[in-house]
Amino acid sequence: MQLSRLVQSLPPYHFAETQKKLAARQAAGVDVINLSMGDPDLPAPSAVIERLCQAAHDPENHRYPEYRGLRALHEAFVAWFQRRFRVTLTPEEETLPLLGSKEGLAYVAAAVLNPGDVALVPDPNYTVYVTGTTSTGAHPYLLPLRESHDYLPDLESIPSSVLQQARLLWLNYPNNPTAACADQAFFERAVAFARRHDLLIVHDMAYAEVYFEQRPPSILEIPGAREVAVELHSLSKTYNMAGFRVGWLVGNREVVDAVGRLKSNIDSGMFRPIQHAAIAALQLPDSWIQERNAVYRRRRDLLVAGCNSLGLRARQTQAGLYVWAAVPKGFKARDFASWLFDQTGVLLTPGSNFGVAGEGYLRISMTAPEERIETALQRMKAALRELPRP
Ligand SMILES: Cc1ncc(COP(=O)(O)O)c(C=O)c1O
CATH class of the missing domain: 3.90.1150.10 (Aspartate Aminotransferase, domain 1)
Structure with a gap:
């Protein structure tokens, strides 16, 4: 073969x-x-398990789900985002449920990269940024994250010849594997940089809700960020729901729509009882x-x-x-x-x-x-x- x-x-x-x-x-x-x-x-929260079991008994929920998810799930994401980050998103246009954020990373790469493009990838990284990039025929340009620089990439050191071909900048804070956080000042610089060089920022925020001192900020808190950025979230670490496979993409509406178009041609949406369970999770108190x-x-x-x-x-x-x-x-x-x-x-x-x-x-x-x-x-x-x- x-x-x-x-x-x-x-x-x-x-x-x-x-x-x-x-x-x-x-x-x-x-x-x-x-x-x-x-x-x-x-364990996942008990309210989530109860909602999952209850919804699983309804035969209506055994049919194909909606490609882009229940309206109520979009609304629950939007309410959660507003509560957590004070950022208002439009439910259908600026949010998209994913079967875990991992698949979303690969879909975003497929939605914006072409063979020969360059994607700026932090090193070390969650390895899907590299495979997501190379699977489109694009090339990763590695941005070392150094302890001496608080594990933030030095955007100004990227050669202009690389920037001319670059389409996408991957970021991930709280960071896996270095455990570093980025503050709003860094995101402001990153958004300005993306505007200057016509890049899409893909910020992976899978660890948004596991924090010990300050609450990590979303890149979408920066004014104008949604013109150049999307962000990935996940219930895996947030509510101990890794096996449920629930994530979502938020931000730039063109990219959110493109990923929705790709996904609907490849998968058939999220099992409805899991969507109901996800809504129950997003409504839990802080x-x-x-x-x-x-x-x-x-x-x-x-x-x-x-x-x-x-x-x-x-x-x-x-x-x-x-x-x-x-x-x-x-x-x-x-x-x-x-x-x-x-x-x-x-x-x-x-x-x-x-x-x-x-x-x-x-x-x-x-x-x-x-x-x-x-x-x-x-x-x-x-x-x-x-x-x-x-
Ligand atoms: C940085 C990062 N992003 C995304 C994911 C994927 O999470 P999930 O697909 O479970 O939402 C992980 C999982 O470990 C991760 O570490």
């Missing part, structure tokens, strides 16, 4: 590989502590988020303090699900993570999985209970005493 050049060019998705490795160790009887994925271990974030805050405190005491220098995570910690000097991230897994059964993700600029770091997920995090840190402490010299 001759497969397409696209499929042949795709790397294996690194978490699919990780899952294989993990299953093999578990089958061998190892008590694995998986801190490698941003897959919330806490106290639900605050209580859930208090659980993550305790885990973050344990992990950041634990990593620093083990010599794995970690910055304080202000938002998102990860701690970004430095690998001991002289080790490659992949080798260290692999050694650690073999010694302790604790699975972390090497920063290099997210791009060359992630080398030297580990991404540690907070999606395990405090007792498991404590056990992981104890095992790591014991193992690090035996760490071979590089």
Whole structure:
């Protein structure tokens, strides 16, 4: 079978590989502590489950759903956005439900990029920005995110020859994997930059509601942003609903419409009971988020303090699900993570999985209970005493 050049060019998705490795160790009887994925271990809200079950009993909901989602779902997104960011969106024109934000990233790339175009991609990154770009025949131009620059891209350093071909700028704050946040001043600069160079900004805000100090801003809070930007949101991390596959695209109406057109030619919309469950989630009081974030805050405190005491220098995570910690000097991230897994059964993700600029770091997920995090840190402490010299 001759497969397409696209499929042949795709790397294996690194978490699919990780899952294989993990299953093999578990089958061998190892008590694995998986801190490698941003897959919330806490349950979805009970009001959401109840609404899902209730709606699933109605046979009317077993039919094909609306391609672009129920009007009531659009309205719930709009009300949530208004409450959370003080930004007013038009329900049908400026919001589009997605089967998770991951598919939205690929659809946005397909909606605006042509072969030979350039997309500006942060490095390290959520890898879908790269595959979304290359699958259209466009080329990624990597923008290193450096600790010394608070993990914000240096937009002014991009050569003008690159900017002439660039159509799209990917941004992601709160950031995966570095756990960095961007403030409004950065978004103002980014919006002005996009206007100057005729770029579309695609801001991935999948971690909008997991925060510990300040609430992260939306790029759409910047006046005029919706002329040059779209933003992706998700219920996966926001309401512990990763398996439900609910995301949405908001912002520039031309791009929202283009993605809707593409999607309706390829998929058939979201199962209606899930849409009703999503509406129930979006209507939960803010106290639900605050209580859930208090659980993550305790885990973050344990992990950041634990990593620093083990010599794995970690910055304080202000938002998102990860701690970004430095690998001991002289080790490659992949080798260290692999050694650690073999010694302790604790699975972390090497920063290099997210791009060359992630080398030297580990991404540690907070999606395990405090007792498991404590056990992981104890095992790591014991193992690090035996760490071979590089
Ligand atoms: C930065 C980022 N964006 C998007 C996603 C995809 O989320 P979902 O498709 O579950 O909405 C993830 C998932 O881990 C992520 O880390």
